[in-house]
Amino acid sequence: MVKLELFEVDHWILSRSSSTVKHNLAHSYCLPRSIGDLQRQTGDSDVGVEAFSPILSKALDYGPMKGSESLRSKISHWYSTESSGDLTIENIITTPGASLANFLVVFALLGPGDHVIVQYPTYQQLYSLPKSLGVDVSLWETKKSDDWKLDLEELRRLIQPNTKMLIISNPQNPTGRIIHKSTLEEIVKIAREHSMTIFSDEVYRPLFHSISKTDTEYPPSILSMGYENTVATSSLSKAYSFPGLRVGWVASHSSKAIDLCVNARSYALITASQIDEYLASLVLSPSLAQGLIERNCTLAKENLNVVQSFIDKNSSVCEWARPVGGPIGFIRFTRAGKPVDDLELCTALLEERGILLVPGRKCFGDGVKFSGYVRLGFGGKTEELKAALEDLQIFIQENYANVPLSTGS
Ligand SMILES: Cc1ncc(COP(=O)(O)O)c(C=O)c1O
Incomplete structure (x- = not known):
């Protein structure tokens, strides 16, 4: 067990x-x-309140195995505008919330004998779940006295021959601190040297309330750092104000990572709710989002x-x-x-x-x-x-x- x-x-x-x-x-x-707020906003925008109609007449079969195409194309568009990432819908699968997205990534990509390094403090799922699967976990600790900054030398020290993945989150729970662009670049360099996957939980993205988008240190999504071996998860729960919709996603440039997560997704849910995904695709309409x-x-x-x-x-x-x-x-x-x-x-x-x-x-x-x-x-x-x-x-x-x-x- x-x-x-x-x-x-x-x-x-x-x-x-x-x-x-x-x-x-x-x-x-x-x-x-x-939903009433969403309806009013669609009515006031170029989306139009009639955008709600198609879901009423849709036969509720299981729907697509990787998630709604319309939702995945909105997510892909949002990455391209919000974070200059370049993702097709084939790079994205949907999940009920970032919780399940995180679960799939850990479950599908890690196993006994692997070692992971996890930025810390962080959301418990990100270190307890790998541990429960027999993965060896090292915590990459940060301190308030250093403004919760990551120490890259410490990261180098934590790497082992079997280190498969580095898990970060940006912005960070519980501190609300962020990993700046230059630090992300260094992290990518180290991960590349050691062929490590970087898994970034970006559920609080893009709620950057205290750094301007024009700041050179504004953090891009890990997916737009030019390194294929990256996986990001996110959802509509935090920055987008719809935790109860239970819609999230896994995105990666690596088709192998996505395929493994799709297989794990089938074991966990077959598909997600088409109603939730339809509403989520309205939330992510560019003007509304x-x-x-x-x-x-x-x-x-x-x-x-x-x-x-x-x-x-x-x-x-x-x-x-x-x-x-x-x-x-x-x-x-x-x-x-x-x-x-x-x-x-x-x-x-x-x-x-x-x-x-x-x-x-x-x-x-x-x-x-x-x-x-x-x-x-x-x-x-x-x-x-x-x-x-x-x-x-x-x-x-x-x-x-x-x-x-x-x-x-
Ligand atoms: C860092 C982090 N990741 C993932 C989640 C899960 O969010 P949800 O499943 O609502 O998308 C949370 C929720 O608090 C979180 O703080």
Whole structure:
């Protein structure tokens, strides 16, 4: 039997999601939109509200084995405009969310005897899943004291003769930091030297709220770095505001990687929902997707400033490396310079003020590395974020002194 470790973030949210949650800051997506919103936007755009009609009369057979052609062509077009990648629809398969996309990549391309290097901290799926399949995993650790920057010399040190893959994510969960273009170029150079596949989880792309597209360091998709041995996953869940559509994808220039993922996809689902994929293809209509990303970037920027003001005001107890992409940040809470117990902090915050956050040590790694850290999602409505931070302020004044310090820190 495959032994899967507990998926800590989901387990935490599941076990704490109750009526006591007044302010949910544990989410990691931009303000979710409804089908009604989508309908209004198609009506207001060149897409036209009649674009909804074809799905009503479509006979719902299984549909194409690699996913809807219309959706895959929208994804391919989006790569070409958004990140100057050059992908045909044959380079793309759809999945229900990036979760399954990640699952297929790991399941299809790795196995016992392989070694992978995983940027860390990161989304647990990216290191626990390979581990459960008998893959040898090395964590490529980053620290807040270095602004969560990747150390390329350390990457070289971690490479072994059987290193098959390097797993990164850009923008990054939980820090909201990004890997700059020049670092990506260096990573590609190293991967090429060692014939390693680079697998980049780009689910928060293209929500780069704090770096301009004209900046020379603006990160392109890994797929547009001129290296065939790259695989990217993404979805409509985060930057595109439709987590409930459950539509994501795997994309790669390597037809071998895609073929292996298609085969694994057949084992997991045959095909995905044609209804979801149809709606997703409307979301990715160029004019709508562009507008959505611009609105979400504006919202994320405004909300980021709200969180930054809170952190500045409370700088004696909290700090972060300011996020650059994705609507999430990793905040470190301390007392007299020592990290507090983040699990106790999150538990007390929920009990006392109804604020749901994600404890870093529990959900992003073992031991004491992330003692005191909490992940905060700021992709929701500004007024709701302000109300949550007002309650957090009250907690800091009234209850924070009672939160125990982390032991072993
Ligand atoms: C880095 C990362 N990858 C993948 C996912 C899965 O996203 P979804 O399955 O909703 O597309 C998440 C969700 O939080 C994530 O943070």
